Amino acid sequence: MKRILDLTLGIVTSIGGFLEAGSIITAVQAGAVFGYKLLWTIALGTLGLMLLVEQSGRLAAVTGRTVGDALRERFGINFFIIPLVTGLLVSFLVLASEIGGVSLALQMATGISFQWWAMPVAFAGWFLLWKGNFGVVEKGSSLLGLVTIVFIVAALKLHPDWGRVGAGLLPTSPDHDGPRYWYLAVSIIGASISPYLYMFYSSGAVEDGWGTDDLSTNKATAVIGMSFGGVLSAAVLIIAALVFLPRGIQVDRYEQAGLLLPPVLGHTGFVLFLASLGIACFGATTEITLAMAYLLAQGLGWDWSENAKPKQNARFSLMYTVTILLAGVVMAAGIDPLKLTNFSMMLTAASLPVTVIPMFVLMNDEALVGEHRNRWFSNAALGVLSIVTIVVLFSAVPLQILGGS
Amino acid sequence: MTARECRVELLIGRRVVDASGEVVGRLEEIVADYVDDEYVVREFHVGAFAALERLGTGIFGRSLLRLIGGGRIYTGYIVPWRHMDLSDPEHPRVTVAKSELRRIGETPGPRSSARPAAQRRSRRSA
Amino acid sequence: MHDLLDKVVLDEGRRNVGRVDGVVLELRPGAAPVVSAFEIGGRVWARRLHGRIARWAVAFGRRWPALGNGVTRFAMRDVRTIGITVSVKRDGRPTPALAWENWLREHVISRIPGA
Amino acid sequence: MKRCRRVIGWITLPLLIACGGNDPSAQVERAGSWAATTRELAIERRVGAIGRAYTSDMLDAGRREVQKVAQSLKPSDLPETLRARVPAAVGRLDSVIASTASAVQRGDAVALGAAAADANALGDTLRILRAALRVK
Numbered sequence: 001m002k003r004i005l006d007l008t009l010g011i012v013t014s015i016g017g018f019l020e021a022g023s024i025i026t027a028v029q030a031g032a033v034f035g036y037k038l039l040w041t042i043a044l045g046t047l048g049l050m051l052l053v054e055q056s057g058r059l060a061a062v063t064g065r066t067v068g069d070a071l072r073e074r075f076g077i078n079f080f081i082i083p084l085v086t087g088l089l090v091s092f093l094v095l096a097s098e099i100g101g102v103s104l105a106l107q108m109a110t111g112i113s114f115q116w117w118a119m120p121v122a123f124a125g126w127f128l129l130w131k132g133n134f135g136v137v138e139k140g141s142s143l144l145g146l147v148t149i150v151f152i153v154a155a156l157k158l159h160p161d162w163g164r165v166g167a168g169l170l171p172t173s174p175d176h177d178g179p180r181y182w183y184l185a186v187s188i189i190g191a192s193i194s195p196y197l198y199m200f201y202s203s204g205a206v207e208d209g210w211g212t213d214d215l216s217t218n219k220a221t222a223v224i225g226m227s228f229g230g231v232l233s234a235a236v237l238i239i240a241a242l243v244f245l246p247r248g249i250q251v252d253r254y255e256q257a258g259l260l261l262p263p264v265l266g267h268t269g270f271v272l273f274l275a276s277l278g279i280a281c282f283g284a285t286t287e288i289t290l291a292m293a294y295l296l297a298q299g300l301g302w303d304w305s306e307n308a309k310p311k312q313n314a315r316f317s318l319m320y321t322v323t324i325l326l327a328g329v330v331m332a333a334g335i336d337p338l339k340l341t342n343f344s345m346m347l348t349a350a351s352l353p354v355t356v357i358p359m360f361v362l363m364n365d366e367a368l369v370g371e372h373r374n375r376w377f378s379n380a381a382l383g384v385l386s387i388v389t390i391v392v393l394f395s396a397v398p399l400q401i402l403g404g405s
Numbered sequence: 406m407t408a409r410e411c412r413v414e415l416l417i418g419r420r421v422v423d424a425s426g427e428v429v430g431r432l433e434e435i436v437a438d439y440v441d442d443e444y445v446v447r448e449f450h451v452g453a454f455a456a457l458e459r460l461g462t463g464i465f466g467r468s469l470l471r472l473i474g475g476g477r478i479y480t481g482y483i484v485p486w487r488h489m490d491l492s493d494p495e496h497p498r499v500t501v502a503k504s505e506l507r508r509i510g511e512t513p514g515p516r517s518s519a520r521p522a523a524q525r526r527s528r529r530s531a
Numbered sequence: 532m533h534d535l536l537d538k539v540v541l542d543e544g545r546r547n548v549g550r551v552d553g554v555v556l557e558l559r560p561g562a563a564p565v566v567s568a569f570e571i572g573g574r575v576w577a578r579r580l581h582g583r584i585a586r587w588a589v590a591f592g593r594r595w596p597a598l599g600n601g602v603t604r605f606a607m608r609d610v611r612t613i614g615i616t617v618s619v620k621r622d623g624r625p626t627p628a629l630a631w632e633n634w635l636r637e638h639v640i641s642r643i644p645g646a
Numbered sequence: 647m648k649r650c651r652r653v654i655g656w657i658t659l660p661l662l663i664a665c666g667g668n669d670p671s672a673q674v675e676r677a678g679s680w681a682a683t684t685r686e687l688a689i690e691r692r693v694g695a696i697g698r699a700y701t702s703d704m705l706d707a708g709r710r711e712v713q714k715v716a717q718s719l720k721p722s723d724l725p726e727t728l729r730a731r732v733p734a735a736v737g738r739l740d741s742v743i744a745s746t747a748s749a750v751q752r753g754d755a756v757a758l759g760a761a762a763a764d765a766n767a768l769g770d771t772l773r774i775l776r777a778a779l780r781v782k
Contacts, residue, residue, distance in 0.1 A: 111699025262695040301550030314635035413554035444566035
């Protein structure tokens with residue numbers, strides 16, 4: 001029975017965790033301009049995430065070490081300092097754009113500008129971390145995240161032409177707006193494979209005390225959970241392709257996304273869109289803040305359990321307090337949420353090699369993971385993924401310049 | 406600092422030269438044994454990444470080396486403690502010619518620092 | 532040395548004291564060197580990165596002595612086990628490694644309700 | 647020092663140029679997108695599917711974006727035949743958005759219907775103009 005409960009919670013977590021400001025907004029922009037053409041990037045991103053989540057979960061279950069621990073212990077501080085610094089920097093920008101997502105959902109509902117909502121949202125996120133423990137954060141935000149299923153309902157209601165949807169799953173090059181196409185493709189990959197997700201997942205696995213008998217749960221959670229998350233953002237893209245593209249609406253401002261569901265589900269569509277954007281981003285806010293605190297604490301050897309009272313690990317709790325409130329200040333300063341979200345997704349994609357390639361070495365180190373090390377399939381898949389992330393890294397700056405606005 | 410001390414973490418990754426000044430490789434591992442309540446150094450492992458020699462010691466160079474070199478799959482030399490001169494920790498020197506050193510993997514001895522994470526071995530290597 | 536460097540250090544109360552940031556070799560004339568102790572501290576791992584960062588760490592330490600993470604040294608005699616983590620037979624709380632953990636607890640964290 | 651300068655260059659470069667280019671056909675496309683958005687806002691507001699605060703906020707934002715488009719459209723960029731028609735269409739769009747906004751304030755369903763029709767017509771005009779621009 002425990003196994004089934006773990007499985008369902010795992011899947012629920014990945015739904016809540018997967019969909020956030022980045023994946024929603026990039027999918028809406030992609031659908032509005034290129035129709036189904038960019039679906040393949042969501043598929044690629046979801047497969048990549050599945051791979052990394054499964055492996056970081058296996059690492060945690062077999063060795064009791066999180067990704068953060070393993071990066072420091074295996075490669076020493078000389079290498080670890082790079083994923084640490086890039087990870088914290090990039091996650092901070094993503095965190096600010098998540099707070100932006102929640103604040104904008106509140107702005108669309110109330111008319112009060114998102115800048116006023118930024119600090120209350122950051123404070124609410126901090127309060128949940130300060131009072132709640134890991135279970136509350138993980139399960140709470142994911143259960144609420146279930147409301148994001150409205151996207152699947154809406155997508156089905158629009159009866160998409162499944163043949164062309166399938167065609168969208170094949171990598172194609174665009175016939176117009178080349179740079180914008182590839183900029184969105186990279187942003188979507190960055191939105192799907194976010195390092196904080198598998199760092200958070202491996203820390204959760206260690207905190208829940210996973211052992212080698214949880215490997216099957218781990219595999220199922222990774223595959224089912226992440227694919228469900230992938231289907232959700234694909235649904236968002238499909239709706240944008242069927243609602244915005246024919247009407248010629250391109251998303252230049254974040255709030256335009258609010259028009260996504262009303263034409264399909266009327267007022268309930270509008271309310272549910274705000275609810276799912278707000279809740280998914282709020283869940284991501286707490287998860288990213290924790291993931292950043294985990295990364296730093298694990299890297300430097302502090303106590304880091306979220307289950308403990310804040311007093312028991314002062315530096316860890318101070319870290320997440322400062323991080324979330326600072327990110328709130330960034331959003332309160334009124335930075336354009338759409339540009340920040342796109343930019344942070346692009347930066348996430350560009351920072352992937354720093355965590356994906358070491359996973360290659362970690363998961364093949366017999367001394368570390370013993371016979372649970374990668375089989376040829378995971379190695380081949382991780383190899384392809386590493387190549388993709390390196391290509392993305394080198395294309396990031398030119399794409400930001402050409403396709404950036 | 407009592408007697409004469411040097412720091413392992415600053416030694417690791419340093420370029421090691423032999424008696425004639427020829428480059429042996431980079432210091433990758435120090436094996437010590439737990440002998441009557443003391444961790445006594447038995448040997449040093451100098452990894453010879455011929456291709457990566459020029460990476461240099463910048464942050465990026467050393468970290469890339471750690472990423473690749475950190476593995477156990479390297480070729481290199483075993484330098485018994487007697488032959489390693491650490492008087493200048495910045496430039497460790499081998500007191501004999503490179504040719505006299507045993508290559509890693511040649512002798513059937515236990516793999517130098519493979520230490521199965523879980524079990525504890527009788528002769529603990531630190 | 533890969534079994535020691537960068538490993539998490541647990542004190543007798545199984546509290547995280549920090550990570551093995553540095554390991555000390557004692558050179559004895561005519562005899563094999565001995566691993567005499569290991570050290571924990573921001574200044575220790577900063578030195579492994581680059582001279583300039585090490586200097587910043589020292590400067591940071593001097594400006595905020597309370598937060599300044601001095602260097603904590605544990606003799607190898609105090610080590611109980613070396614496995615996935617390194618456990619020592621001493622209490623970690625009074626050491627500099629946890630200095631600013633304690634400082635933060637008294638002066639900052641416990642002031643916020645619900646800590 | 648050389649390495650630092652290169653690193654700083656890498657970081658500031660994208661931030662500086664992130665605002666994107668402003669070739670005329672892209673600007674007209676943006677205007678067309680806002681015409682379509684205005685039409686959608688009018689239709690959805692008329693059936694009460696979206697909130698009043700949200701609609702008026704969006705229309706204000708729309709006007710600011712359209713005014714930005716108007717400023718960035720320099721006559722020299724436009725071909726001879728379109729030099730007059732494009733700014734005129736963008737100007738009309740600005741006034742349609744304004745009238746939609748006031749219809750929303752008054753809650754006048756009929757005016758909203760008319761505004762939606764105007765926005766729709768403007769959307770088509772802008773699409774034709776954009777096609778003409780792309781051909782050049």
